[in-house]
Amino acid sequence: MTSAKTLPLVKDPERLEIRLKEIPPEPGVYLMRDSTDQILYIGKSKKLRSRVRSYFQSGPHHTPRISLMVRQVVEVEFIVTDTEAEALALEANLVKQHQPHFNVLLKDDKKYPWLCITWSEDYPRIFITRRRHQGKGKDRFYGPYVDVGLLRRTLHLVKRIFPLRQRPQPLFKDRPCLNYDIGRCPGVCQKLISPEEYHKTVQKVAMVFQGRTRELEDILTQQMEQAAESLNFEAAARIRDQISGIKTIAADQKVSLADDTISRDAIALAADEHHACVQLFQIRAGRLVGRLGFVADAQSGTPGAILQRVLEEHFQTVDAVEIPAEILVQHELPEADMLAEFLSQVKGRKVSILAPQRQTKAELIEMVERNAEYELARTQRFADRNTQAMQDLAELLDLPDLPRRIEGYDISHVQGSDAVASQVVFIDGLPAKQHYRHYKIKNPTVTAGHSDDFASMAEVITRRFRKYAAMKERGEPVRSEESSVLDRYVTATSDFPDLIMIDGGKGQLSAVVNALRTMNLLEDVRVVSLAKQREEIFLPGESLPLNTDAEQPGVQLLRRLRDEAHRFAVSFHRQQRSDRMRRSRLDEIPGLGQHRQKQLLATFRSIDYLREASPQQIAQVPGIGPRLAHQIYDYFHPSHESDPPPAPDLAEVHEAATGSLGNPSGSIARDRG
Secondary structure, eight states: OGGGGSSGGGGGGHHHHHHHHHHHHSSSSEEEEOTTOOOEEEEEEESHHHHHHHSOOOOOTHHHHHHHHHHOOOEEEEEEEESSSHHHHHHHHHHHHHHOGGGGOEOOOTTOEEEEEOOOSSSSSSSSSSOOOOOOOTTTEEEEEHHHHHHHHHHHHHHHOOOOOOOOSSSOOOSSOHHHHHHOOOOOOTTOHHHHHHHHHHHHHHHHHTOOOHHHHHHHHHHHHHHHHHTTTTHHHHHHHHHHHHHHHHHTTTTTTSSSSSSEEEEEEOOSSSSSEEEEEEEEETTTEEEEEEEEEEGSSOOHHHHHHHHHHHHHOOGGGGSSEEEESSSSHHHHHOOOOOOOHHHOOOOEEEESEEEHHHHHHHHHHHHHHHEEEEEHHHHHHHHHHHHHHHHTTTTTOOOOOEEEEEEEOOOOOOEEEEEEEEEHHHHEEOOOEEEEOOOTTBBBBBBOHHOOOOHHHHHHHHHHHHHHTTTTOSOOHHHSSTTTOOOTTTTOOEEEEEEEEEEHHHHHHHHHHHTTTTTOOEEEETTTTOEEETTTTTTSOOOOOOTTTHHHHHHHHHHHHHHHHHHHHHHHHHHHHHGGGGGGGGOHHHHHHHHHHHSSSHHHHHSSSSSHHHHTTTTTOHHHHHHHHHHHHTTTTTTTOOOOHHHHHHHHHHTTTSSSHHHHHHHHO
């Protein structure tokens, strides 16, 4: 029987009312938890009781996303703060720490690239990435940038202006590469520059991507004058070239405004029923230094609420010097005063948030809105194409609903060696790489020289759907009807696919069907296969492929899925093969770590010489005792001659002496032979 404390609050009105009365009408932060004690959502409010109560009031004002969340809330915790700004700061820290699923407003974080500076390293790297959430705590991400070409050109110029680390890994072990000789790199690989001095250089680079180019020019100008006064003309000339390069970067910006006294941000959005495309223009000293783009869920709130949430998430990740003195918004923010107070405290000076209605500032907002509309139009084109492809695929396969979550599987190996499998996921026709998975094939019959794609595919499907087989055996539904309807908004609440596609022909499909039948899931999972040669689609139980056109949208969607599954499988296979080739045979000896391996190779120079060494010679290596030396010798000589000979069989000795085994001389001759 389900405990009352594990029931959702919406199904226990008495406990809900008691809990709401316990929440004070003060500013603070609230945390909503589910039956497994996981945090679903973290929010803030001027009046906690009123805000939390609003979630549980009946009516059509909730979005599908929030309605799904409320139905899972079992407990509400709260933390009271003194001011609204403190509540906003506390919320930001808690969201960073716990990263609740329903706090994610911004979608498709891989659409726009970010610039990453790895401050967590002694010698930070600077690179462009679309995987913002994979960095360490001290790493800083700048963006996301809409103009990818401009970002790449800027980074290229920065690496020409400042001596920076050019390679992720050193090219040589004992000497710097050509980049050091031509002045592009300060010799990071050989530590020819201290981490402190290198950090100073990278801090100047960070100022470029923070939009502080004029401030950087002033700093460099002062350093150039000091170098000239000290008669260090070579350093002065180098700084002069850096200033010239920074001016070149600034000249690449596309917009110049008359008012160059105030740093400001301007934010606007354009939305349809599903998507809200947000543009944030960063204007410093009258010049556009950055154009950032975000894609949000249009169903998550009013336009003003979406803009507020975008600003809150954006300014949680920037330094205080990057916060402008003025923020122009397209719509009035519901909690503008709270956000302005929070930003003012972080920056250390007043920050204003305005919704201009006329003159120059209103024209700037209109320009930002037009850019947002262009981004929305592009997003709609992709969405329409993918929707058309899913509709065509649903008709082709006679599916009851659109296949919003499609999974593709493929096997990769070289004659059975390093066999792996891939699982890729498309949601609404787009790759959802956060849901990708890869598998190492564990079947003992799949070895080097002996491959079995059918058994490998059956193994992967069994491992993928094992938990659903257990759920069905317990009588639990394997698919939540609510989440299947709301997958557009909440894609992580259920990972059960609407369709799975197998890369292969009828053989691979039959293996998968048998595996699903064994798990009693064949009626719950819709599966097809796509053969490579003729792009033929096979259905379970059908001997002939479907009559399709290779260019129709549904088939093209399956082909994109198949190609992505193949790419992901091959890349993982190559990684496994490369790791195996780099792995030493000494790794297989228990108790032999990296340090002792280096000692052995330093003494014997190669594994071949080590194989010929005796246990006594191996034991002379520093750190290798007699016991470990015998283990190493036994590894290379599984049946070596130093083992004591087996005791002779007395019966055989007696028979040989009496001649019962035949002529003794003949036996001796055979032994000698």
